[in-house]
Amino acid sequence: MRPKVAIRREHGLKAQRAAALSIRLGLPLIDTPQADGPALMLEYRGGRLTLCDHRERRARPVFVDIEASIRRYPSLPAPKRGPFAQAIGRRTRTIIDATAGWGQDLGLLVAMGYRVTAVERSPVMAALLEDGLSRLAVNSDVRGPFELPRLVVADAIHYLSDLHEPPDCVYLDPMFPPKRKQSALARRRLRLLREVVGDDEDRRRLFTSARQAATKRVVVKRPDEAPPIADHPDETYAGKLVRYDVYMHGYRE
Ligand SMILES: C[S@@+](CC[C@H](N)C(=O)[O-])C[C@H]1O[C@@H](n2cnc3c(N)ncnc32)[C@H](O)[C@@H]1O
Structure with a gap:
């Protein structure tokens, strides 16, 4: 089954964290969401792990608060x-x-x-x-x-x-x-x-x-x-x- 969620590939200091999360969860690591790929992305933003829906025009990330x-x-x-x-x-x-x-x-x-x-x-x-x-x-x-x-x-x-x-x-x-x-x-x-x-x-x-x-x-x-x-x-x-x-x-x- 195609995964519903992907992990956003990060650069610099966050790169390792994102790569490790992708291995741990067995989810693909991608740069930008593709039309035929998962719409939901786990992304590190503002020091938090967030979930983002890229089908929304202005995708606002949601996180555990x-x-x-x-x-x-x-x-x-x-x-x-x-x-x-x-x-x-x-x-x-x-x-x-x-x-x-x-x-x-x-x-x-x-x-x-x-x-x-x-x-x-x-x-x-x-x-x-x-x-x-x-x-x-x-x-x-x-x-x-x-x-x-x-x-x-x-x-x-x-x-x-x-x-x-x-x-x-x-x-x-x-x-x-x-x-x-x-x-x-x-x-x-x-x-x-x-x-x-x-x-x-x-x-x-x-x-x-x-x-x-x-x-x-x-x-x-x-x-x-x-x-x-x-x-x-x-x-x-x-x-x-x-x-x-x-x-x-x-x-x-
Ligand atoms: C409606 S949400 C709970 C919301 C939560 N009370 C809050 O305040 O944010 C239900 C959650 O329970 C989890 N869940 C449902 N059945 C479960 C089970 N048998 N074992 C562990 N987690 C379960 C789901 O994966 C989902 O994340």
Whole structure:
């Protein structure tokens, strides 16, 4: 199958980094996008690894910005308020974010002071996340009293079934259709993500693994109008466009 993503060949100091990424991800290294080649490019721009869609007339690069999630809070650790924090629960300390994606929810969880392991199975998304996390590690503006998350590049369905230290909570946010009310940036992120990773059609299997792994609860983010991923969540917390379904430990399919 033709790759959907290529790596932009770089020159000077960045050349080695781009070449190494191309070998690591097994993706072609190219100078300029071709009409018959991949439209999506991983490119180093402004000190960040970005994903760019060259079919857009003015292709604006998108990157993992965990710092943006953390900067939303004037002080750290961020207060555990609102539907997301309520769904995660007051007694939760350790979380596996099993669908890390662009790392936006990951940033919120880190800012709230949880100990988080992020899992992502798409090597392209994982490379973007790794870059975002390495920027976070050296950014003294946002380094607060929180622990840097660990990134695991794996299919969470398998990863969750073989854990030495099960987490209190597993958080799931599988793909769902774009919302009209979302911002242009949020829609672009989702469109690019869907093109890279597809539709997460095995989400029920992921949910089953999460139920077996979490010692306290599984939290699933859903669009506000969509049915639950499984029947009868034990609790539900509604946000503006999404809701969080909570499944307490003890449930078995
Ligand atoms: C909707 S996105 C998550 C967005 C993320 N919550 C955020 O705030 O940016 C879903 C992501 O989960 C990943 N994913 C889906 N199923 C997975 C699995 N079984 N194991 C690991 N990653 C998975 C997809 O590759 C995709 O990057």
